[in-house]
Amino acid sequence: MEQTGIIVVDNKQIILNNYTDQIPKETDFQLRNCNGIKLKAPQGSGSFLVKNLYLSCDPYMRGRMRDFHGSYLPPFTPGSVIEGFGVSRVVDSDNPNFKPGDLISGLTGWEEYSLIHTTQQLQLRKIQHQDDIPLSFHLGLLGMPGFTAYAGFYEVCSPQKGETVLVSAAAGAVGQLVGQLAKLHGCYVVGSAGSSQKVDLLKNKLGFDEAFNYKEEPDLDAALKSVSEMVCQYHNYTFFNKLTLAVQTSSRWYFPIGIDIFFDNVGGDMLDAALTNMRIHGRIAMCGMISQTSLSNSQLFHNMYNMITKRITMKGFVQSDFLQLFPRFVEDVYGYYKQGKIVYIEDMNQGLETAPAALVGLFSGKNVGKQVICVAPE
Numbered sequence: 001m002e003q004t005g006i007i008v009v010d011n012k013q014i015i016l017n018n019y020t021d022q023i024p025k026e027t028d029f030q031l032r033n034c035n036g037i038k039l040k041a042p043q044g045s046g047s048f049l050v051k052n053l054y055l056s057c058d059p060y061m062r063g064r065m066r067d068f069h070g071s072y073l074p075p076f077t078p079g080s081v082i083e084g085f086g087v088s089r090v091v092d093s094d095n096p097n098f099k100p101g102d103l104i105s106g107l108t109g110w111e112e113y114s115l116i117h118t119t120q121q122l123q124l125r126k127i128q129h130q131d132d133i134p135l136s137f138h139l140g141l142l143g144m145p146g147f148t149a150y151a152g153f154y155e156v157c158s159p160q161k162g163e164t165v166l167v168s169a170a171a172g173a174v175g176q177l178v179g180q181l182a183k184l185h186g187c188y189v190v191g192s193a194g195s196s197q198k199v200d201l202l203k204n205k206l207g208f209d210e211a212f213n214y215k216e217e218p219d220l221d222a223a224l225k226s227v228s229e230m231v232c233q234y235h236n237y238t239f240f241n242k243l244t245l246a247v248q249t250s251s252r253w254y255f256p257i258g259i260d261i262f263f264d265n266v267g268g269d270m271l272d273a274a275l276t277n278m279r280i281h282g283r284i285a286m287c288g289m290i291s292q293t294s295l296s297n298s299q300l301f302h303n304m305y306n307m308i309t310k311r312i313t314m315k316g317f318v319q320s321d322f323l324q325l326f327p328r329f330v331e332d333v334y335g336y337y338k339q340g341k342i343v344y345i346e347d348m349n350q351g352l353e354t355a356p357a358a359l360v361g362l363f364s365g366k367n368v369g370k371q372v373i374c375v376a377p378e
Contacts, residue, residue, distance in 0.1 A: 049113060085123075163260035167179050168264050260283070
């Protein structure tokens with residue numbers, strides 16, 4: 001519909017109903033149709049109007065669904081549109097830095113059209129789209145999750161060639177790239193995931209050395225420990241000699257000499273088990289706690305004393321701590337992708353109305369790879 005030359009359209013939106021500190025449910029959201037919005041940025045506002053093409057489902061969004069103001073991002077407002085990372089096309093602009101037709105990535109509303117008033121703290125970037133990479137990859141491989149993997153692995157974990165690496169939620173948006181970067185760095189890499197399908201992907205498509213389904217492990221400590229105590233006495237062996245010996249002497253050999261680096265997206269029992277099996281001076285990158293059923297009643301850990309005896313470094317981080325590295329990240333990871341050295345798996349849902357279920361599904365492991373919502377055709 002047009003009003004004096006200005007196009008007016010309906011705008012579907014995803015609304016947060018109420019705050020919650022529990023695992024999200026579909027009933028925490030509603031789909032609302034906002035009637036009659038103008039596809040025009042108000043003059044003098046400095047704003048610009050975008051059409052959202054792809055939206056990203058990410059576990060951190062759960063933290064914004066509670067009434068807590070002490071985090072690095074403010075909470076959502078009940079009764080209002082939630083926001084997340086997206087890829088969008090500029091429709092109209094009153095901002096000289098953004099022109100109609102520009103493709104951008106950054107924080108946007110979970111709706112068909114968004115009016116963006118400021119670029120501060122939204123991590124907005126113009127996309128120079130390449131035909132050899134899907135546009136949606138700017139939400140995953142070349143977006144926030146990919147950068148989280150890159151900065152977390154290289155800056156927080158400080159990896160050395162030949163070290164052993166454990167990645168939890170390894171088939172997710174972040175974990176799949178961490179494992180591949182670790183392999184390119186010359187590390188031995190094991191991933192944990194929640195289904196046999198994901199384990200198969202980790203080993204046969206993503207190139208992990210080993211992978212296991214944590215749901216099938218009655219004793220995570222035993223699964224990680226493997227034969228480490230058996231081979232630790234051979235401290236004069238090189239890493240690969242130790243690994244060969246372990247393979248010859250055990251049917252299970254996830255970490256025959258212990259864990260140097262744990263990139264943790266899960267927390268909970270997996271973190272507790274890893275603490276027991278870390279090597280001296282091991283490093284733990286705390287990226288996520290997706291296992292926590294309540295953010296206000298966190299799980300107790302039993303093996304923290306290992307932090308002292310093994311001189312373990314554990315560090316929490318968010319990708320925005322390292323934004324100065326983003327250009328280097330894009331250059332490196334895009335190069336690896338073009339050369340066929342890494343692959344990336346997406347789980348694509350069609351339609352804004354599927355977004356709540358897709359977000360909720362992250363917390364039960366329904367997604368295989370990076371969860372993306374296609375809102376509109378490119």
